[in-house]
Every structure is written in structure tokens, then in C-alpha cells.
Amino acid sequence: MAIRTYIQAITDALDVEMALDDSVFILGEDVGKRGGVFSATAGLIEKYGEERVLDTPLSESAIVGVAIGASMAGLKPVAEIQFADFIFPAYNQIVSEAARIRYRSNNDWNCPVTIRAPYGGGVHGALYHSQSVEALFYHVPGLKIVTPSTPYEAKGLLIAAIRDPDPVLFLEHKKCYRLVKGEVPDDDYTLPIGKANVKREGDDITVFTYGLMTHYCLEAADVLAKDGISVHLVDLVSIRPMDQQAIVEAAERTGKVLIVHEDNKFGGVGAEISAIIAEECLFSLDAPIRRLCGPEIPAMPFSPPLEKYYLLSASKIAESMRELARY
Amino acid sequence: MAIRTYIQAITDALDVEMALDDSVFILGEDVGKRGGVFSATAGLIEKYGEERVLDTPLSESAIVGVAIGASMAGLKPVAEIQFADFIFPAYNQIVSEAARIRYRSNNDWNCPVTIRAPYGGGVHGALYHSQSVEALFYHVPGLKIVTPSTPYEAKGLLIAAIRDPDPVLFLEHKKCYRLVKGEVPDDDYTLPIGKANVKREGDDITVFTYGLMTHYCLEAADVLAKDGISVHLVDLVSIRPMDQQAIVEAAERTGKVLIVHEDNKFGGVGAEISAIIAEECLFSLDAPIRRLCGPEIPAMPFSPPLEKYYLLSASKIAESMRELARY
Amino acid sequence: MAAKHEELGLSAEQLLEMYQYMLSARMTDERMTLLQRSGKINFTVSCQGQEAAQVGAAFAMDTAIDWLAPYYRDIGLVLRFGHTLTDLMYSVFAREEDPNSGGRQLPGHFGGKKYRTITGSSPVGTQLPHAVGFALAAKMRGEQSVVLTTLGEGATNQGDFHEGCNFAGVHKLPVIFFCENNQYAISVSLKMQLGCENVADRGVAYGFPGVIADGMDVLDVYRVCKEAVTRARAGEGPTLIEAKTYRLKPHTSDDDDMRYRTKEEVEEAKKRDPILVFRTYLAEHGILTPFLEESIKKQIEIGLDEATAAAEQAAFAPPESAERFVYAEQ
Amino acid sequence: MAAKHEELGLSAEQLLEMYQYMLSARMTDERMTLLQRSGKINFTVSCQGQEAAQVGAAFAMDTAIDWLAPYYRDIGLVLRFGHTLTDLMYSVFAREEDPNSGGRQLPGHFGGKKYRTITGSSPVGTQLPHAVGFALAAKMRGEQSVVLTTLGEGATNQGDFHEGCNFAGVHKLPVIFFCENNQYAISVSLKMQLGCENVADRGVAYGFPGVIADGMDVLDVYRVCKEAVTRARAGEGPTLIEAKTYRLKPHTSDDDDMRYRTKEEVEEAKKRDPILVFRTYLAEHGILTPFLEESIKKQIEIGLDEATAAAEQAAFAPPESAERFVYAEQ
């Protein structure tokens, strides 16, 4: 097994799957010659040609809409949205179309499209190149949403997403791209969509998170370990379907729950995690359910001190964990 | 005070405000000659002319986008989206633009636009004329969202929305339009955005809801009253900002909480209500927080038995209330 | 001078078949209206006035290999692509056997893999990018299929029209954008909808022909569509076709068109009712006799009676089935 | 024969002013690039190659009554509408005094009520409907204002371009859609972006003129824009203008353009560098001497030095201010 960065794992997944399955193709802005603005598709046009690595016009609704059509026709499109912030022009195609095609046709048609989108902040991307979008989609039945945090999961889940017979929104935290490295098998393998992963076992408090924050939480947990506080850390990985059983088990294990996400709190993914716990295992709790999230502002500012103000960090998280442990 | 239907209250609000303020104008599909497909704008073009009651081309993104521009230029547009199901082509304009204009310009610009949209089911509208959309917007800082349940609130809040200096998404449950009647003052008055209303006081269980379900919950509470169970009923009215204080007070009052909404559960508005309670007053609870919502399917089917299967009713709600009271 | 249909290479039999489809569409619509008025069904969307456009386009296609992404008025089109009268009745009665959706969608939301008809939704214009996706797939796989997608003139103002057309234009895909311009988008007239005069004017914005057809003349529509199909199959790319028609009935059974247009205007338009126009043509060329006309009508009547009876007796899907098919079932 | 500028009614002083703006834009861009390379600022978007387009358009407008909804490359335009060099430096240094956003937005996201410049975002094309809204407001209030909005050729493929243009076309609003066609949308070339050949071809789809200007010639751009302004003020509605330019630098400071185009192609384009073209014209007409040129440059240098120093020393907004202005404050 080789050590790969997160973004290399994405490229590997696309490469492996395109080699195995002729019906897989990529479309999006600058995915061809340019290899994608983050290089996720670098080298693929040279290998698979212009027909299978399609540079599209600047029109997200068409990118997704054409992918939907091609997927109904039996192909396996992987659409790239250059930044998750620019997925909204395609919102109607994703929510009204992709997510409903199987249901509205009573299982006659289906829509095996994968939509990749880099999201998240901390890269001086400012208001419109830093957003988290998961909470604006996770309410939609018919969609699947995953956001792996490691190269190993990224590759296995991207292949699973491509092979999935239903639409999958595949969210990649762009700060993970080069920051996160790990062992990745060379061949093709899949990981199950809908399963959370326990990233660290512990007995004092339970933390739920996903994406980049998983790494910050691990760092924070290391710090707390030195003080003898043991953190049970669950990486959701999949936002919809959400692994309800894993959530309940982990919450019951310590009775103290902290939910961490970069995205703002109100109506965010943490709300549902909390609601599941409050519904399923309220009496196992020894403390109120806390959420540590971004502030209630429309997005992350450009100015470095303001961006820093927005962002969570291992130390902010550690502080919150400590408070909860003391409760 | 006259007895008015919900939809008449909407028309009254528009009429009053257009008479008072020259900068108020209406734009949308079929709002002019046709008076709106639900007649919300009936008679207004005759009174205020084509310039102030604008029949637009069939393009939601332009309707909202042009309204945003006109509002920045100092007018007070009221944009009608014919059915909430068709708001998604304008999602980018609402989320990326309207909600962020004040923030991104550091308070230099603002966007006092009102967007009206009829939502909700039970009218044989099928998958695309029955949807609830509040949960797809309520996570967005910068937006306000209200959904009054009575004619009195509808008029007062619509006037408040038009006068509000920030964008307001004004959601009208279309089944309320002719079903719900009540006393409405003739003149102009406003009600505060962001305030929940206690619609019934009680001591055994607390129920949170909004929109049409408020009426079903009231009906159910009447039934329970006969069995000696007293229901404390809170109508949220405003989804964002959400009246956190009212939620905590009402939850603490009985210690037993049921959240009811027509929309599906996962990631819905109820998730945030539950999370607020689990965060703020967990130890006041005597029962798990329950949510009674629509099933996890993309939308409401046309076929009457399937539509009925989707919909909540006073009796389904009463059953759920009773269960909670017994807990 | 050869008759129009001879120039187009159409036989008398083919013309009669076309007429039959047009009449079927019309009579189906009329029947549904009756059913709706009598409270047996909830909702209808009328095709009246647009039968020539729909049937003319349908006959230009090869239903064995081509694809259809229709819009809600296209009774004439989907009949030709395989929907039976009974299918249509299942749909308006919202029965389980409705091939479009098992009764989940409103009438007019056509679809069916077996009919090479792509599932559609209510938000207008979204089908265009899908049609383009099918055309892209056909091109990538070297298939001969052409994709026909339809929409109203109002819907050409949606972003998806623009984005779909442009994508197809860049890649020269085998797709036909067929606009049934019936002069109204609910109550909003053409000149309040479109900055330009003709929908066809929009083709140039995407680098392909925009062509006007007389939508009240099935043969003219057929001619224009046939040319577009030939272009598409030859790899020459998309065509935008505007069939100029008129909506003879209210927008749907929920609409009252007298709020925004006059009886006189409608009556005037009826003089060019496409069924009338074609009937006259057929009569003039000795192809349709009153006797034949009666027998065709009779046939359709019988078909509609049977279809209605079958649908009325058919079952709804079981209530709990509402939970099914959100995702693939194992 | 009168010189081009005389035909346009432009004096030598005005020409020099235009040149000054073009050079300011160019030199500001160069300075920012240096600042970025040296790590002092994070990000730049280049205007190089598009200065004639921007300044030509700007000079056709009345900055006292007109409105501007620009896009991210428009240094030349916003300078003329009031942004100072210091403003621009505040912006790239993300300082509190940045008039666009107080340092919240990326550089290039211009705005400022006092400059009649409408706040913009990153998702391309969204500014078009806003501009149309301003034009609608102007028409409703009987004002003489014209709205200028700009975008790249890639952005003309967004739904909002279509919907915005059509709305303006239907209501004959005083708005100018000004496309700076620099041949690339990041790496994607014109022929992979647009089904049609010219952006200007798209005007007809909305019932208003689509006009091509030589975007490397500030006088040609001025001429075409002036005509559009005249039409707009006369109530004759919108114009779509395509200024044919070339992006001389990578897309942004994050881009590497050698991945998708050749040095040779860029060098070839530089032969028609708009600054060079205009300088030659001015020299030929005895308006610009080497001495004058040097003194203009010097002046701008000084301005840039001062602006940079001021911005470098200026403060960031306080961190907690990030929470402000989500909604109106009481």
C-alpha cells in the first residue's frame, strides 16, 4: 500500500473506476486540460480522452442535468462542481430531479450520478470559496451524501458512490486535499455508504463530527488524553443515510455528547444528530447535548483574523471537550 | 374587524401596503391579469396598474434576482413564487445573493425583498405541488423565514416582512388559504418577526408546530382535553429567527415535548427545535423528545390513499399526544 | 404539382394514421375533461390545439431507437411512443398501473422506459438537460438515436433551456428542442414572456438552426421535424423548432382563461383548429370520407370506453407503498 | 478625414484621461502581482488585456447617475466609477477600510454605494438580474439612469444571463450587458464554451441588438457603448455588447495557464495589447509624447506606493466584527 494524499486518493478512485468500467465518465469545468482547479482529475484526459473527461461550459445546472440524463441512459457520470459554493445554480436539478427520479417513476428509472464538490474553509477562500453545503441537502430523501475524512475512505467511498444506483453527493473538504495523507490500497475496493466510523475509543465523552473536523477532534482528543480524559470519537462519514445505530451506541457509551462541525449551528447536521439522541436515548445522558459549530454568519470572511474567528481549531475543540468532561 | 380567509388577509396586506407606500410592488408569474393562481393578488393590477403588479416571464431566478436588484435600488418588491416547489431555480439568488448582500458589503447594501410562496400538501397537488421547503432554507444566516397560521398573523406579518430591511421568505400553507378564517383588522398593523405564539396553554405535554399543523394540533388538543389531558401548544410562526426563549420556556413547563410538522423528519425544522431543548433544558425533560412528521419520501404522491398515507391528521396527532402524555 | 404529403413521401395510410393519433389525443382530452367535471378525476391538462404539433413531431421520429423527453401537454406524442389509452386513464385515475409513476405524479407527467419516454417532473425546462444527456450518451456509444424534447414557449425563459441548448450546441448532439408555442404561459401572453418575437430566434444563440413550423398543420410540422432528425442522425447537431399553435382550452382544469383572454380570440383561433385543418386536407385529397371519419371516431370511442372502465376498476397502489423506491431496494 | 476620436467627439484631454485610467489599471494589477508573489497578499485577479474594454465602457457612462454591476476583473471600470488606488489596496490587503466588503470578500468583488457600484459575489452571472432590477427601478421612477453590467464570455452560459437578458428585453429596460470576451473561462476555450461563434449573436434571442466591439481598441469600445447608452436613455431598451479581448495573464494568481495554452499564443496576443494599441494611436496623433508618458507613469507609481503603504499600515477589522451585519442592527 502506498501513502497517498486525500486528493491523490480521489484521482486514484476515478482512475481505477474508469479503467474498469467504460461507462464511467467525468464532466465539469476545467476537469480536462487543466486537470481540475485542485488537480483532482489531473492526467485523466491524457489517459481516457476528451470524450470521457469532458470540459463543459460554465453552467452548473447543465453539468448536473446532463449528467442526470446520461445516467438515466445507462452511463455512470461523475460531475465535478468546481467549488461547493457554486452548486446552487444546480440545486433544482439535484433536489427536484436527481433525488426524485426513482421515486417519481415508481422505480422505472434511476439516476446513478455522482456529484463531487470541494467544500469547507480555512484556505483564504472567503465568503464564496469556503462554504459547507451539507446541511442544505441532507434533508432531501432520495439523495445520499458522504464526506470522508481520510484518503482510504475517500477512495473506497468514491468508488462506492460511482457504483451506487442512486445519486450521491460526494463532498471533499478542500483543506484535507494536501494536508491529509494515509495508506491507500492500489486496487479497487469499496466502503459502505451509510456507515459511521469510530476513530478513537473512549469512555468519558462522545464526540460526533465529520470531514476536516475529524482531524482536529483527534488532535484535541490527544491533548485531553494527557489529562486522563478519554474521548470516544465518531466520524459520521456519511450524512445521509446517517448511521443512527452508531450514533445511539456511541452516545450511550459515555452519556456525554459533543457535536462538532465547521458549518454554522442552526439547522445544521448537528441538529439532527442531537435530535436522534434526544429521541432514542435521552435517559442515558448525563449532560446536555452540546454543539460546537461555526458562528451564525452567512460565510467565512477573507480577512485572516475574521477567518480565524470563524474557524474551529483543535484548541477550541479541546476546550469544549474539557468543559463537557467536567460537567 | 371583518372575518377574512387566510388568502384574503394576504391580499389585504398587499393592498394596504401598496396604498401606503409607493415603493412597494409585486412581481411574479400570473400575478397581474390572472390575479395569481390562488388569487392572492386578485384586483391589485386594476387598482395599482401594470407597473406595480408585474406579470413576469416564467423564470424564477430572474423574478428573485430582479427583485433583489430593485430592492437594493430602494424599492420594496414582493416576489411571488407560484408554488414553493418552483423556488429551487431561484435558490442561488436567494441563498448566495439575497441572504448575503448586507454581510458581504459590510452593511453598505441591503436587500429588503419579500418572497411569498405557497407550500404544503393535502390538495391533491402531487409530488411537485405539495412540498414543504422551509428546512431547505432555515439553515441560511441572513434570511428570515415566517409561516403564519392564521389570517390575523398572516396580514400583520406580511406587512412586517415588506417593511423589514432584510430578505424575508414568507411561506403560506396553501391549504390554509380558504380553510382558515378569522378576524382581521382593516388597517395596517405589524407583528414581530421572530416571535412564537402560544396557541393554547396546558400542563401535561408541550407541542411545537407551525403552519397548517397548528390547526390540526388544536383539534387534537381539544380531543385530549376531553380525556383530561392538557396540551401546551406553541406555534413557532417564525422559523428563522426562531424564538429560542419561547421554546425553552414551553418545554420546561411540562417536561414532555412533541414536535409536529408536515415536512419529513430527517434534518427538518423539528431537528433544531429538539437540539435547542437538548442543549438548553435537557434536565427538565421527563420523556424523550418526539417528532411526528411526514415520512422519509421525496414528496407527497398524487394517488389519494398515498397522499393520505403521507399526511398527518388531527387523529394521528392526538394519538401521538396521548402516547406522550402516558409516558 | 404533387400534393404536400407526396412531396414528403407520406402515403395515404400514413396520413390516416396521423389523423387517428390526432383525433385520439383530442378525444382523450375531451373524455378526461368530462371525467373531471363529473368529479371522477381530480385534474387534467389539455392538449387541444396542439395535436398537429405533437403528432407531426412524433411521426418524424423512429420510436424504436429514439428517445422522448416530453412535457405535460404531449398526449399526441406519448400515444405514438407507446402509451395506450388505458395507460393514460390509469394515470388520470392515479392507479397503481399508471406506467408514468404508479399514480404518484399528476396527470401529464409522462414517462416509461418501455416507451423510451424519459420520466418528467413539474418544474418546467428541467427535461432539456436530461435530453441532452441522453444525446451525449448516444453520441458516446455511437448509437443512431435522436432525442426529442418538448416544452412550452414560456419555459424557454428558464435557465435550463439556455444551459441545455448551449451544451448541445457545443457538442453538436443529436437532440431536437421542440417548442409548442401556444401563445400563453398560463395567463401571460407571448409578448410579456419573450423579449424576442419568435422562439426560433433563439437557435442562433447556440449555433444551430431555429426553425418555425406551422403548428396547426401536421404536415408542416412533420416536414420541419424530419429535416431536424436527418441533421441529427448525420451528426450535424441540434435543431430548435418552434411550432406555432394555440391553446384552445384553459391552462388546466384548475384555470379560468376568461380572466385573461376573450372568447372571441379563442373562437378566431378555432378556425385553424389543427384537426379541422387536417380533416379538410384529407377530404380535399379524397383520403378521408365522412364514413371513414365516423368509423375512426367510433373506434376511438370504444377504446376510450374500455380504457376508462379498466382504469376505474383498477386499484390504487397500497398506501404503505408510498414508502417504496426512494432508493434502490436490495 | 477626421481622426477617430474627433468623430467620437473626444478631446485630447479626454483621451489622455482614458489612457491614464488604462495605465492605472494595468500598473495596479502589476503591483498586486508583485505583492502576491512576495507573499504580502493572498490573491489577485488580473485585468491585463481588458483595460481598453473596461475603460472604453466606463467613459461612455455618466458616473453621476448611472449604475455599475461589475465582475471581478473590472479594475479599469471601478477606478472610473470612483474606487481609489487606496481602496483597491485595502481590498487586496483585506483591510477594514476596504469599501467593497471591509475585507470580507476576495479581491475583485467590487461594490460601494458611494461609487454607484452594486455589491457583487463570486457565483458568475448573478449580477445580471440585479442590474436588471436597478434598471426596472429607474424606469419605474422615471429616472435617466442606465445600468452597466459586465461579465465574461463563459458566464454567458449561465441561466442567469438568459433570464436576466430576457426580462430586460421584455420590459425594454435601460441596461447594458457588457461581455468581456477574453477567449478563456479559466482553461476552457471559447469554442468549448459557446455553441455560437460570438457572444453578440445572443442579443437577438432577447429582441435587442448584440454588437461586437474591438475590445483591444478603447475608442471602438467607447463608440459602441456610447450608442448603447443613447438607446437606453431614449427608452429603446437594452444592448448586448461583446468586447473581443484576450486575457494576457493566468486566470488568477492561483492559476497556471501554461497547462492549457501556449506561450506563443499569448505572445501573439500581446501584439495587440490594448495599452500598446492606444499608446500608438495617441503617439500618431501627437497627443502622447514619451515625456508625458513617463510623467503619467511616475504619477501612478507614486499613487500606488502611497496606496500600498496606506493599506499595509491599515488595520484589519476586529475579529468579533465577523458577527456583525448579518441582519440590520437596531
Ligand SMILES: Cc1ncc(C[n+]2csc(CCOP(=O)(O)OP(=O)(O)O)c2C)c(N)n1
Ligand atoms: C419552474 C416552474 N415555474 C412555474 C411553474 C408553474 N407553471 C406550470 S405551467 C406554467 C406555464 C407554462 O407555459 P408554457 O411553457 O408556455 O407551456 P404551456 O402550458 O403554455 O403549454 C407555469 C407558470 C412550473 N411548472 N415550473
Ligand SMILES: Cc1ncc(C[n+]2csc(CCOP(=O)(O)OP(=O)(O)O)c2C)c(N)n1
Ligand atoms: C457559478 C460559478 N461557477 C464556477 C465558478 C468558478 N469560476 C470562476 S471564474 C470562472 C471562469 C469565468 O470565465 P469567464 O466568464 O469567461 O470570465 P473570465 O474569468 O474569463 O474573465 C469559473 C469557472 C464561479 N465563480 N461561479
Ligand SMILES: [Mg+2]
Ligand atoms: Mg405556452
Ligand SMILES: [Mg+2]
Ligand atoms: Mg473569459
